[in-house]
Amino acid sequence: xxxxxxxxxRDVVKQFTTPEGNLLNAVDHVTMQIKNGEFFSxxxxxxxxKTTSLRMIAGFEWTTEGEVYIEGKPMGHTPPFQRKVNxxxxxxxxFQHMTVFQNIAFGxxxxxAPKEEIEKRxxxxxxxxxxxxxxxxxxxxxxxxxxxxxxxARALVKVPDVLLLDEPLGALDxxxxxxxxxxxxxxxxxxxxxxxxxxxxxxxxxxMSDRIAVMSNGRVQQMGRPVEIYERPANRFVADxxxxxxxxxxxxxxxxxxxxxxxxxxxxxxxxxxxxxEGLVNGEDVTVSIRPEKxxxxxxxxxxNSFTGRVTNTVYIGTDTHIFVDLNxxxxxxxxxxxxxxxxxxxxxxxxxxxxxxxxxxxxxxxxKD
Amino acid sequence: xxxxxRENKSAQGTLLASPTMLWMLGLLIxxxxxxxxxxxxxxxxxxxxxxxxxxxxxxxxxxYSTDCDGGQASCFxxxxxxxxxxxxxxxxxxxxxxxxxxxxxxxxxxRATPKRRNTFLFMVLIPLWxxxxxxxxxxxxxxxxxxxxxxxxxxxxxxxxxxxxxxEMLYTPxxxxxxxxxxxxxxxxxxxxxxxxxxxxxxxxAAADLGANAIKTFLRVTLPLSMPGVVAxxxxxxxxxxxxxxxSDLLGGRQVILVGNLIQRQFLDARDPTFGSAxxxxxxxxxxxxxxxxxxxxxxxxxxxxx
Numbered sequence: 164x165x166x167x168x169x170x171x172x173r174d175v176v177k178q179f180t181t182p183e184g185n186l187l188n189a190v191d192h193v194t195m196q197i198k199n200g201e202f203f204s205x206x207x208x209x210x211x212x213k214t215t216s217l218r219m220i221a222g223f224e225w226t227t228e229g230e231v232y233i234e235g236k237p238m239g240h241t242p243p244f245q246r247k248v249n250x251x252x253x254x255x256x257x258f259q260h261m262t263v264f265q266n267i268a269f270g271x272x273x274x275x276a277p278k279e280e281i282e283k284r285x286x287x288x289x290x291x292x293x294x295x296x297x298x299x300x301x302x303x304x305x306x307x308x309x310x311x312x313x314x315x316a317r318a319l320v321k322v323p324d325v326l327l328l329d330e331p332l333g334a335l336d337x338x339x340x341x342x343x344x345x346x347x348x349x350x351x352x353x354x355x356x357x358x359x360x361x362x363x364x365x366x367x368x369x370x371m372s373d374r375i376a377v378m379s380n381g382r383v384q385q386m387g388r389p390v391e392i393y394e395r396p397a398n399r400f401v402a403d404x405x406x407x408x409x410x411x412x413x414x415x416x417x418x419x420x421x422x423x424x425x426x427x428x429x430x431x432x433x434x435x436x437x438x439x440x441e442g443l444v445n446g447e448d449v450t451v452s453i454r455p456e457k458x459x460x461x462x463x464x465x466x467x468n469s470f471t472g473r474v475t476n477t478v479y480i481g482t483d484t485h486i487f488v489d490l491n492x493x494x495x496x497x498x499x500x501x502x503x504x505x506x507x508x509x510x511x512x513x514x515x516x517x518x519x520x521x522x523x524x525x526x527x528x529x530x531x532k533d
Numbered sequence: 534x535x536x537x538x539r540e541n542k543s544a545q546g547t548l549l550a551s552p553t554m555l556w557m558l559g560l561l562i563x564x565x566x567x568x569x570x571x572x573x574x575x576x577x578x579x580x581x582x583x584x585x586x587x588x589x590x591x592x593x594x595x596x597y598s599t600d601c602d603g604g605q606a607s608c609f610x611x612x613x614x615x616x617x618x619x620x621x622x623x624x625x626x627x628x629x630x631x632x633x634x635x636x637x638x639x640x641x642x643x644r645a646t647p648k649r650r651n652t653f654l655f656m657v658l659i660p661l662w663x664x665x666x667x668x669x670x671x672x673x674x675x676x677x678x679x680x681x682x683x684x685x686x687x688x689x690x691x692x693x694x695x696x697x698x699x700x701e702m703l704y705t706p707x708x709x710x711x712x713x714x715x716x717x718x719x720x721x722x723x724x725x726x727x728x729x730x731x732x733x734x735x736x737x738x739a740a741a742d743l744g745a746n747a748i749k750t751f752l753r754v755t756l757p758l759s760m761p762g763v764v765a766x767x768x769x770x771x772x773x774x775x776x777x778x779x780x781s782d783l784l785g786g787r788q789v790i791l792v793g794n795l796i797q798r799q800f801l802d803a804r805d806p807t808f809g810s811a812x813x814x815x816x817x818x819x820x821x822x823x824x825x826x827x828x829x830x831x832x833x834x835x836x837x838x839x840x
Contacts, residue, residue: 221738221742222741222742223738223741223742242741242746243738243741243742244741244742244743244744244745244746248742249742249743250738250739250742252735252738252739253735254733254735256733256735256736256738256739257739258736258739258740258754258758259758260757260758269740269743269745269753270743270744273743273744273745273749274744317743318742318743321743321744
């Protein structure tokens, strides 16, 4: 380990030509530093540049501008087979004409490892992914989950500096996916290898990652620990993309220190004592965001930041009840956990019922208007 | 009855297959049996078949001759064995050359952009729109003593002030080989292309990712995964080359006689259908033996072959 960072992208741009002949920045000035031993995820919807970024680390694509560093070394046009990174492909890309053993041994044979060592290491890799005894099967004779494990073993057997995973669980059903998430995370902690994980599934990213880069339109929207991304989204896109949020358009009415009063024309009301991040100025148009589970339905309001509304709909989904409240024409979504077992319809909110919503200052976020 | 048919899947299958079955029975199985029967017959002096059970035709094919120099009653004449051997070895040579030429081209086409790929495939197929015989005649025009190749070479030699003697290319074994390769090339290109096209790009990337350079990727991944195409192409080329007579007839003249020519002449010129039938059956058996051993080792090309 020569560098603090396993992978570093410095101001990387990847330009493609669209079928219409236009130039498109699939990756648009991305800078990220991935620490050694970290489980790092790139999260975003399709076309956000996450897979392209991963492919530039692997060496399948070269940067148009900027540079990719692996263990502190600039990669330039180093071909994939000379990089100490290995990839788990979305489609697994297993060699169908080889057995499980041959698939896993392939990378070691390319290194010219002696036969006994290959056998030993393949055996260990199979143990690691719990596929002992499957050596002589062909990939087609395995289930999707087993094929996925072979793909992981084939990449990890090379003991790479960095393991790149491109939506590796996308083809599995939900239950198996959740199992594999925990297994992959455990494997990563046990081996201490840096994992760079690409996914569009926010829950998956949250479950496994030490840090997440939320991407859209080729740019990193926010980078941070899962809790930071969820609790302190940097902008409306992140607040909207990760979890759910109620948004209100507003304007900063007064600012004293870091506390502000925000006027919300839609509600014809103010929120007071709200913490705002630096860079926002008095009079600025902002977006106010509050998570549905952080809006409280109360018996009695506070002097400030309480609003009366009318229930328009309720949806019971087991763990939670989703309550939709009309607040001066604005629909607000509230999640309330069903912490007490009950059946009586009278104990739930009814449509048309008047309720008092309390938004605690800590729960309200003021975001720069996009 | 219709109701019962609707419920009976196997009867449905039989019904659907029956037109083809009848076709095969009438035009393949029965003629084959007739050929076999005739091959054991004898030729009457006026060229008709006398039905009998005689192995004379087969004995003659394997070298027994009653037409000997020096007045013996019988002697060994390897003429027909030589023809058989020539056919097999030409089929081998053609197949190998066709693989060597078709593979890089198929690889190139498979890796081209989809639009260009269609253009290239179209170009491969265009010659097949012209009649087989006409294409062989075109080669005669090229290879002849006064043909295009000699004219160009002559002009070049003249320009460089080198003495030039027109090359004798037509009516040589080489001409037959070139003609065969040309005729059967598309039948190798297409199956190899198909199997190469099926290889997904991530497989090449996975190989590179695991440390394989271009050569190792080709040998360990591309080639084994495209073997079904090579095998299918080999079957499509080897079998017809064994039996064809037009290429050798037109480009080989009297020089290069293959089993196909021998059979054709027995039926048309020599008017000995019994000997022609025997030669046909031997050709079929030889082809079957070679194909049997080949497919036992490599499969029919329908499944992925382990390297």
